[in-house]
Amino acid sequence: MSETKAxxxxxxxxxxxxxxxxxxxxxxxxxxxxxxxxxxxxxxxASFLVLPAVLHEPIRRALPKSIATSFATWLAENPIIRSQFAAVATVTKDITKNGLLFGATHGALRLDAGSVRTAGSMKIQAPEFDEANSDIGRCLRAARFMGRWLALAGNTTTTLALIGMRA
Structure with missing residues (x-):
């Protein structure tokens, strides 16, 4: 692969x-x-766990099919993913910060009281894509899943500790 393409x-x-x-x-x-x-x-x-799971294909493919599987159980069943998660989260930290800043600056996200929330509306102008079979669609579905799953994961400090990170 050429440097330009990468x-x-x-x-x-x-x-x-x-x-x-x-x-x-x-x-x-x-x-x-x-x-x-x-x-x-x-x-x-917890928002810093979204992009590593969504953008790193091996982690995204290993996500459970249902939010009924607890985050702790999933990590215990996937020790290789667990060992990768913190490293990928560290690499994507600045990418997440830039995404949060962009979203907040453009009125799509609101950062308040230690949480990240939606704000306003956001219209995505993109060429038509098949959400079920495209990489973009898989990323969007995984992001919604991660949000639902992390909301149910419990204490964020504990969730981060499970993958070897600190808040």
Missing amino acids: SVEYRALFNPAFCAVLLREACLGAERESKSRDVEPLSFA
């Missing part, structure tokens, strides 16, 4: 606007769970 792919995948869309989808998922199950929405610290 650079183009890198810029597309880690584009702050695309990352803001993914973080917003996660917030929508978390807000759905917080309303129906009386749990907290997506915490600021």
